Amino acid sequence: MTDRAIAIADRVEAFVRNIVVPYEKDPRIEVHGHGPPEDLVAELRAEARAAGVMTPHILDDGSHLTQRETAIILKRSGLSPLGPVAVNTMAPDEGNMYLLGKVGTPDQKTRFLAPLVSGEARSAFFMTEPAAEGGAGADPSMMQTLCHPDGDHWVINGRKAFITGAQGAKVGIIMAKAQEGACLFLVDLPDPAIRIERLxxxxxxxMPGGHAVVTIDNLRVPADQMLGASGEGFAYAQVRLSPARLSHCMRxxxxxxxxxxxxxxxxxxxEAFGKLLVDHEGVGFMLAENLIDLQQAELMIDWCADVLDGGSLGTAESSMAKVAVSEALMRVADRxxxxxxxxxxxxxxxxxxxxREIRAFRIYDGPTEVHKWSLAKKIKRDFLKAKDA
Incomplete structure (x- = not known):
């Protein structure tokens, strides 16, 4: 691990433990609400700026730390559920910043990325669609939201579901299907053509803003706000996919x-039954098993981070890490x-x-079973390829 990452991580941990943790009892937080309210988010981020830990995984020159360096920092930010919100390492913003940094044009970065990096704006990624309508969920190829060119604009129509952070977001990335394939569009929010039906x-x-069901009704987007090229949306989503999965694991x-x-x-x-709980084997062993699961999960995260830092998309590796880490952390939380x-x-x-949060994590960014199914297909594909070689 680099000295710079350790120094940043130490500052983030001190900030989360000393400044953020006391906010966990803030009366503005609804226990089963739709994420911390906007005034609390703004207050936490003001504290983070004052402490010099805002968006700590992106350096002043705009460059992104390696995935291995990012891991140590995002793990420290996750020591409180409010930590990633405060220091701007939260989903979906962290993944959206990564994607914009890789694919966005200079003008798009100035207009859409800069406010996200500064923590002045939140974002939403509009991909998942209502299951009742046969829309895209874990299988984005089922995309029902459509787009078509109209002069120097594109027109988008469809419905989206489980759109994290849409309520209160200022930047949106919308995936829609054109004749030539999937496309990604950058949009300013709110927009009257994008209506939040319900949270x-x-x-x-x-997560601030909760998870929304959204209707997109004849949304007109200037052509220069397409992210990348028409028909390449799935390929760009892959750029975001593996790092975003791994970031969840880190936090x-x-x-x-x-x-x-x-x-x-x-x-x-x-104390119970004459001695400390930890001295009862049934309790002590659970804590010992947690220690083992946490260490194994950390090793999986670091291994996958190294794969991504080596230049690979890491699709299979991130699936393995997501399954192993989410299941291990669920065991830890349950114990x-x-x-x-x-x-x-x-x-x-x-x-x-x-x-509660980790139980949801086993579904978000692909349920465990979908990742296993994808890996099983790869096993079969690799076997047949080796057999024919």
Whole structure:
């Protein structure tokens, strides 16, 4: 690990533990709401700017740290569910910034990327569609949202679902299908042609703006706001996909680490049946298993980060990492709740929230089963290729 990444990560951790953690009890936060409110987000980000930790994985010259360097920083930011919100490492903004940095034109970066990097704006990625309408979910090839050129504009129509952060976002990236294939468009938000039908009540509650169902009705987008080339939307989504999957793993590793800290402190102080909880094998072994899962998850994250830093898209590797890490962190969070008993299912600590958030993470960015199915197809494909060689 580089000295610069360690120094940044240490500053981020100090900021999260000392400044952000006290905000976890802020009365403005609804336990099962649609993410922290905008005034709280603005306040946290003002604190981050003052501490010099805003968007810490992107340097002053606009360059992005390596994925391996990013891992140590995003894990530290995740030590509180509010940490990524405060320091601007939160999904979907982190993935959108990465994509814009790779594909955007200079003008697009000035107009759309700069406000995201500064933390002055949030963004949304409009891809997933309502399942009831047969739209794109884990399979983006089922895209129902359509676009077509009209003079020097493109016109977009469709519906989207589970659009994280759409409520309150200022920048949108919309995926729609043209005759030649998928396209990505950059749009300013809000826009009267993009109507939020409702915010979904979901098990998680850490992401500002929640998750929305959206109707796009004759949205006109200037042609120069297409991201990249027409028909290449799926290819550009792949650029974003693997790093975004891995970023989720990084952030929630930090949250699970914090849950383990809280459960450990509880078990080492609470007495039952004549001794500390940690001295009961059933409890001590759960904490030991957590330690093992956390270490294995960290190794998977670092391994996949190295693959991406080597220049590969890392599609299969990020699928493996996403499955292994999300399932391991779910076990960690579940054991932490169990160790703490009634306190673990209460809102007295963030352990209950971490459990909810990581349960959702097993579905977001591709359910475990979809990744396994994709890997199984690769196994078969590689076998047949080797057989024919």
């Amino acid at each position: 979904l009540d979901t098990i998680d509650s850490s 929630w590793h930090g949250a699970a680490t914090r849950a383990q800290e809280i459960a450990t402190a509880y078990a080492c102080k609470r 932490c709740v169990q160790v703490m008993g009634g306190t673990g299912v209460s809102g007295d600590t963030i352990v209950e929230q971490v459990f």
